[in-house]
Amino acid sequence: MAESPVRRGDVVVDLGAGRGALTLPLARTGARVLAVELHAGRAAGLRTVVAGSRVAVVEVAIDAFRWPGHPFRVVANPPYDGVNALVRRLLREPHLLSADLVVAEGAARGLLRRAGGPAALEMGPRVPRSAFAHPPPGDACVLRIRRSGPAPRPGSRRRGRSRR
Template sequence: MSRARSSSSNPSGIHLLTDRRPIRELVRAAALGPGDLVIDFGAGPGTLTGPLAATGARVLAVERDDGFARRLRGRFAGAPVRVVHGDLRRVPLPRREFSVVASIPFGASTALLRRLLGDPALALRGADLVVEWGFARRVTATVPRGLEAAWWAARFELALRRRIPAACFTPAPSVDAAYLRVRPVAEPLDRRGHRALRELLRAAHARPGAPVHRVLRELGGKRWLPMLGEYAGGPAGEVPPPRWAAVARGMAAGEPGPGLN
């Protein structure tokens, strides 16, 4: 379910994903099975909840609308589905490993990603999301514009898998949507690495036009300059977040960069 700008013909602003093709694609990509935990944020009438429950996974269906929440409880009584009547911006997140498969309200995209990708202690296995097209393009840019998005992109693989036309929703929103796939990077950072990464990203975004070598020298990390590869000679603001993560990993481990003794 997405929630876009309301109109006189759709005062609720709710747009339900009704095309079965993207629904099947999202559920299949999540690779869920018995014993897994998955959250369906903005569950609506259960369009995604049903296919998710069919995988054998335990499903948390989060829905703030009173009517939808009642329908969900009735529809999935006896199924491995727990309906959580609440706002996705505030419901507690699991302490155990979990996945997310959801068609979320467009206006809540930033808030949800902030919750899912901001805290390194959160055990997010992956997220397969339907979001607004423009938002997906911004967060998957090679060099995100904002510090927060760079923090996400340094620790997760954010991929815009495909466009989902507005016609796939009922009623159709005014803009297209996108399938945004989120997975943790293969080599996660430890606590020291996260601290180093925060320092690097803050310095780079505070002075995006400054030469990279100067930023690293001021942080005591110039010897890791070769880890930036072709970006080593350019401005700090043009370095992709995964390259900063590589430097942070080296700084945390105390290892020299490639080609250094």
């Protein structure tokens, strides 16, 4: 997370927040964090831990989560199933400033081969499977998404939405 561009005042989404392994350090940066967690028990536990902070816990499936309507960043260790769809969604999101996703190394390599659009994908540091409380089948890495065009302006609206 030290290499993430998250700064005080940013809005950051932590997808698959679990018990807060990323959520808590993100909150310490001074960012406003939206912790997305589907599992009711983990979401309730995280709400208790972050009470009184700049963290909002959202209990919803990642694919049903609605992105903020203003510039935001993503720092997450999302569930491995669904990573391809998640990255495609993020690449289409006009308000995304950056994303740092811990994903399976093989998935990252496949996504890098197929990348394109108004954002750049790059492979960041490797994360050995031994670094996880519940080790995945293989090593992971940080997949970075960086917008290659101009960043959306605060208050800008998505195309196709009315002002009503």
